[in-house]
Structures are given as C-alpha cells and as structure tokens.
Amino acid sequence: MKLDQVAVSAGLIRKVLLAALIGAGFILVLEPTHTENVPILAAFALWFTHLFLAAALFLTGVLVLQRFRCPDPIPAIASGLVLPIPFALGSLVLDYGFGNADDDLQAAGTPVSVFLNEIVTITPLALAVAVAMTFLLRRSPSDESALQTEGQPKEFSPSLKQLIHSVPSALGDDIIHLHAQDHYVEIVTTEGRALLSEQFGDCLDKLENLNGLQCHRSHWISLEHVDSVSRKGSAYTCKMSNGDLVPVSRRRYAELRDKVDAAFTNARRQ
Structure with missing residues (x-):
C-alpha cells in the first residue's frame, strides 16, 4: 500500500487514536523525567495528546503534498522533516496548558529561544512518530478500507500506477x-x-x-x-x-x- 493513497476516514482516525494510546503507555513505562512529577493519569493524557497531535500534523502534511501530486515517498519524507516545527509550537501550548512547562525552557530567555529549544527537544519524538505512522500506513494491507474516503466501496482497488508501473x-x-x-x-x-x-x-x-x-x-x-x-x-x-x-x-x-x-x-x- 502506497502512502499517496492516504485519505481521511473514520478508520484512519481510529488507527491514529490507537497508536497514540499505545505510544503514550509505552512512554510512561520508560518513566521520562519530563512528567515524573505529574500524576499518572495527567501524564498519560499529556503524552497521548502530544502523540496524537504529531500524527495529525504528519498526516496533514502528507495530504497537502498529495494535492500537488508529489510522487511517493516525497510526501512522507517532507512531512517528517518539517514536522518538528509545528509540533514544537503545539507541544509548548500543551505543556503550558497542562501546567507542565519545562524549567529549562522557561529559563531559555526570549520566546524565540524557547521555541528553538523546544524544536531541538521534540525532534527525536517527532521523527519517531513520522516513522511509526509511515510504517503503520504501509504495513496494513488487510485494512485498506481505513484509507478510503467515506462512501467508497470496501473492496481494495489498486491504483493505475500499481497496475502499470x-x-x-x-x-x-x-x-x-x-x-x-x-x-x-x-x-x-x-x-x-x-x-x-x-x-x-x-x-x-x-x-x-x-x-x-x-x-x-x-x-x-x-x-x-x-x-x-x-x-x-x-x-x-x-x-x-x-x-x-x-x-x-x-x-x-x-x-x-x-x-x-x-x-x-x-x-x-x-
């Protein structure tokens, strides 16, 4: 299944939600210092929201590049490389919203410095989400209906390029x-x-x-x-x-x- 067949659907949203739930639980098991002083439910909600936001931003980038008919795998690569920038902004909003702003970031000085430091901090997580989403979408041939728009036939129809390369x-x-x-x-x-x-x-x-x-x-x-x-x-x-x-x-x-x-x-x- 090619990533350029991605389309917004209820099935795709369920996939992203499930991946974010599993990812948040995995991160909590690692006991990161960022949420060590946060109640477990609040920490789980914070990481879940972070992961879901990153996945949504990545898929948005892919869909936008699809509109310009960028061939595979350009949408996935470009979206993954750009992801840390919007994700850093969303991460800061979430951290301050949950009352869990990082002391090191707060001490960074100007808003620009805080933003740049946040980009550096969340880039590994952003790239991990991009790789996970690409793998998830490419390794799910049994659930092609999750990548189809509502109202389309449930059976999988290969693209013309898949038939004639x-x-x-x-x-x-x-x-x-x-x-x-x-x-x-x-x-x-x-x-x-x-x-x-x-x-x-x-x-x-x-x-x-x-x-x-x-x-x-x-x-x-x-x-x-x-x-x-x-x-x-x-x-x-x-x-x-x-x-x-x-x-x-x-x-x-x-x-x-x-x-x-x-x-x-x-x-x-x-």
Whole structure:
C-alpha cells in the first residue's frame, strides 16, 4: 500500500487514536523525567495528546503534498522533516496548558529561544512518530478500507500506477482509454495522456479486472467513460467522456452496444 493513497476516514482516525494510546503507555513505562512529577493519569493524557497531535500534523502534511501530486515517498519524507516545527509550537501550548512547562525552557530567555529549544527537544519524538505512522500506513494491507474516503466501496482497488508501473503519477487513476502505437502505448486519463514503453497485450492483461473492453485490435476503453456508440456506414466509433473518438471493430460493436445499454439501464434504475 502506497502512502499517496492516504485519505481521511473514520478508520484512519481510529488507527491514529490507537497508536497514540499505545505510544503514550509505552512512554510512561520508560518513566521520562519530563512528567515524573505529574500524576499518572495527567501524564498519560499529556503524552497521548502530544502523540496524537504529531500524527495529525504528519498526516496533514502528507495530504497537502498529495494535492500537488508529489510522487511517493516525497510526501512522507517532507512531512517528517518539517514536522518538528509545528509540533514544537503545539507541544509548548500543551505543556503550558497542562501546567507542565519545562524549567529549562522557561529559563531559555526570549520566546524565540524557547521555541528553538523546544524544536531541538521534540525532534527525536517527532521523527519517531513520522516513522511509526509511515510504517503503520504501509504495513496494513488487510485494512485498506481505513484509507478510503467515506462512501467508497470496501473492496481494495489498486491504483493505475500499481497496475502499470510506467504510468506517470501525475496521470492519476481514472483511465479513459488505451491506444497501441507501434512499440508504444498511449494512455489517456482524466488528468492527461502519455506514451508508455509497454506492449499493448501486456497492458490489457494488467487491466483485465477493470470495467473496460478491447473494442478494437489496437484500442481499449473504459466503459465508465463511454458517452455514446455510433455507426456511420460500415464504420463504428465510440465517443469518450473527454471527446476522443475511438474506433470499434465490427465484431466488438454488438458487445459494446449491449454493455453500454445495460449500464444506462442500471443507472436509470438507481
């Protein structure tokens, strides 16, 4: 599972809460000097809040970088490196809020000095949280539903790049059609198009579980993006959602027509 598939969901929040609870308990077992004079329940709450805040900030960074289509693993690395800065600010607020401000920090002098000292102090914890979150998200293939947005199907659907590794990440996962061109394959998605150094037959094998059809010896289309199917004389064409016209072979026309009609009928029933 790639980290760039992360999406906010109730399942993901539960994961973060559970990890923060376990982490807070582990830290208390180590008896850190920072909370040695704090009642155990207050100390547990303080460490839990720290860990949950760090995890939330890390995931926020990953999600923001996803919006800019940064390829994996850049979102995880960049978020982990930047994490100590916002986490230091949140940590200071929490420490003062719990009445547990560090004497060494209070003696540091100016607010800027206090903030810089806090960054140095919490950086190991911030990086540990970033590594733990990355490991947690990458090592949970049995719980893919926790990384899906609400309302999506529960079954796991691999990304387009997982199916065809040479597909640029910027093209996203919503494929419209494929076209064989000599020794290359042109792939068209809702985000753009690109030429891949792939065999057309190999691509068809990798896409066999998607809702698509090889409508011509050198063309494959996604049935979800078919706008219309038409016949003009002896030529058959399929108009896709992006306006592209794809040829349809005579022997595939009836099958495609039936599938499109069935999809239209099901849509009307829903």
